[in-house]
Amino acid sequence: MSIEHVPPTPGWHRSGRARGPAGFLSRHRARRAQRDYEASVVAFAHALRGEFRETCTGLHICHYVQVAAGITVRTPRVGEVRPGPPLRFTVELLPGQEPGDFTAKQNGPRIAHTLGGHGLRVEPLAGRWVRLVVLQHDPLRDGFGLPSLTVPTGAEPVILGRTEDGTTLGHAIADPAHLGVQGQNGSGKSAFCYGLLSQLAAAPDVLVTGSDITGLLLGRAWDGTAHRPHQVVGTHDLAAHAVLLEDLVAEMDRRLAAIPPRRDKIEPIAETPTVLVVLEEFPGLLRAADALPKPKRGEGVPVGDRIRTAVLRLLSEGRKAAFRVLMLAQRFEATAVGGGYARDQFALRLSFRVPADSLEMLHGTDARPLGQEHANADPGVAYLSGLGRDCERIRVPYLGDYGEYVDRVQAHGRRAES
Ligand SMILES: Nc1ncnc2c1ncn2[C@@H]1O[C@H](COP(=O)(O)OP(=O)(O)O)[C@@H](O)[C@H]1O
Ligand SMILES: [Mg+2]
Incomplete structure (x- = not known):
């Protein structure tokens, strides 16, 4: 490339020239990568919503609504999705639901397993919203050492x-x-x-x-x-x-x-x-x-x-x-x-x-x-x-x-x- 032929002096000149076309290209690539990434997040969020909906239906964390055409199923709405790791997404509880419903009756691990994780943590947010965190592996899997510590009094x-x-x-x-x-x-x-x-x-x-x-x-x-x-x-x-x-x-x-x-x-x-x-x-x-x-x-x-x-x-x-x-x-x-x-x-x-x-x-x-x-x-x-x-x-x-x-x-x- 032409950059190879630029005389090595002065330094600022070389880098100034180099920034021209390469800078444009890399900006272009970065923008495209960002767009691709955003598209993949949107696709991921879409897939997750579908998966979560089916999981909730399977585990009966849903409402059955009688309509003219028969029965439809309402499941908790998914809000913001962050692919993580760990995968996190916010969910709006249906009327009558509690945050604990996602972890009651062994539901936590079942939801997590379906979504490709090990366990589920539920964090109540404001109003009727909660955040579900899909833990990748058992957080207690890894041990931790105890430093050579003593307390100066039993009150500590x-x-x-x-x-x-x-x-x-x-x-x-x-x-x-x-x-x-x-x-x-x-x-x-x-x-x-x-x-x-x-x-x-x-x-x-x-x-x-x-x-x-x-x-x-x-x-x-x-x-x-x-x-x-x-x-x-x-x-x-x-x-x-x-x-x-x-x-x-x-x-x-x-x-x-x-x-x-x-x-x-x-x-x-x-x-x-x-x-x-x-x-x-x-x-x-x-x-x-x-x-x-x-x-x-x-x-x-x-x-x-x-x-x-x-x-x-x-x-x-x-x-x-x-x-x-x-x-x-x-x-x-x-x-x-x-x-x-x-x-x-x-x-x-x-x-x-x-x-x-x-x-x-x-x-x-x-x-x-x-x-x-x-x-x-x-x-x-x-x-x-x-x-x-x-x-x-x-x-x-x-x-x-x-x-x-x-x-x-x-x-x-x-x-x-x-
Ligand atoms: N916190 C720990 N993390 C990792 N390994 C442990 C831990 N506690 C115990 N172990 C392992 O398990 C073995 C048995 O533990 P021990 O305390 O003697 O069991 P217990 O008193 O219940 O019979 C230990 O020799 C050690 O190798
Ligand atoms: Mg013992």
């Missing part, structure tokens, strides 16, 4: 997990809620607690105590810290678990008796820290304790019953005394966790992978539509209720292998004052 929130829309959820252990965590073997319960406890290990106003028959969550990892003397592990001495829990109840009673006048609860400080009572694999502890030979009549209470009684008291009366129970179980069956009343005390409930009926048992019928999907959840994906929010799926952070947990507790764990 620790990271619980991340929601589907990327919000990080926190919870302060000083807030009056017991935590119930269920999930099948290998679903990530313990790993979740590694993250939780390592964040709390340094706080001067938190004491991490409890019972752990596995000896991994509590126990050796905490050697040398101020928390360790308040932890009982293993199955060789089950009565020791009962003794620890009864001691905690006694401390709770002392605190309740000492609540200052005109106060209705203990303010956690270093002298009276928030006591986090961890009960790892609690049903397993009860099973093991119940398998012990029963004491003869009049010769004391069976160990299993002592444990149940102590835990029930901590659950029902502990909140005011700054006691928080963190119970882990494969399944929160009433009989397995010390009764239906005990189960009702958990304000914050997390379910890792569990069969659909277990999910509903802990989270109520709201969770039913998610049951099937959640029965195959990846490790670390949990269903959460509490925190004053609707039930939702979250991914909990993962701090890595077990050695990392031990290192963090050893590095940050509060030491006893000498």
Whole structure:
């Protein structure tokens, strides 16, 4: 091309010449590309409207209108379409419809699958308009690490997990809620607690105590810290678990008796820290304790019953005394966790992978539509209720292998004052 023959000097001259014809051509091409793009968006939007209309008809998210010629179907009108990704479009609800109709009865994934996505998010807009977002893949598919963080006080929130829309959820252990965590073997319960406890290990106003028959969550990892003397592990001495829990109840009673006048609860400080009572694999502890030979009549209470009684008291009366129970179980069956009343005390409930009926048992019928999907959840994906929010799926952070947990507790764990 002629541009090749332009003498190389001066620079401005060359570029000035070059801009002439090439500039026109590229502007022309850009305009044409823009037009093509706009035409493709219009065609895409048109196709989407048709597809969405059929989806709504198929799922009965529509009105049937009697006209002279028979019955016609009215479906929610599609407004603006943005191809994304993620694909987003606005929709005007028909009279009587609610935003939740698009996600009720497993409709969300069905609509998304038809439109080539994984899941559907509904965002209410002004008036009767909502925005539907077709998620390309499960937003909880990718894990996220937990930086080596600790909170300086139990009043500060620790990271619980991340929601589907990327919000990080926190919870302060000083807030009056017991935590119930269920999930099948290998679903990530313990790993979740590694993250939780390592964040709390340094706080001067938190004491991490409890019972752990596995000896991994509590126990050796905490050697040398101020928390360790308040932890009982293993199955060789089950009565020791009962003794620890009864001691905690006694401390709770002392605190309740000492609540200052005109106060209705203990303010956690270093002298009276928030006591986090961890009960790892609690049903397993009860099973093991119940398998012990029963004491003869009049010769004391069976160990299993002592444990149940102590835990029930901590659950029902502990909140005011700054006691928080963190119970882990494969399944929160009433009989397995010390009764239906005990189960009702958990304000914050997390379910890792569990069969659909277990999910509903802990989270109520709201969770039913998610049951099937959640029965195959990846490790670390949990269903959460509490925190004053609707039930939702979250991914909990993962701090890595077990050695990392031990290192963090050893590095940050509060030491006893000498
Ligand atoms: N948040 C997570 N992200 C990724 N992998 C995880 C996560 N949590 C757990 N895992 C994996 O799953 C395995 C089992 O987790 P674990 O917490 O021991 O399950 P559980 O206590 O429910 O039996 C872990 O060894 C780890 O490999
Ligand atoms: Mg475990």
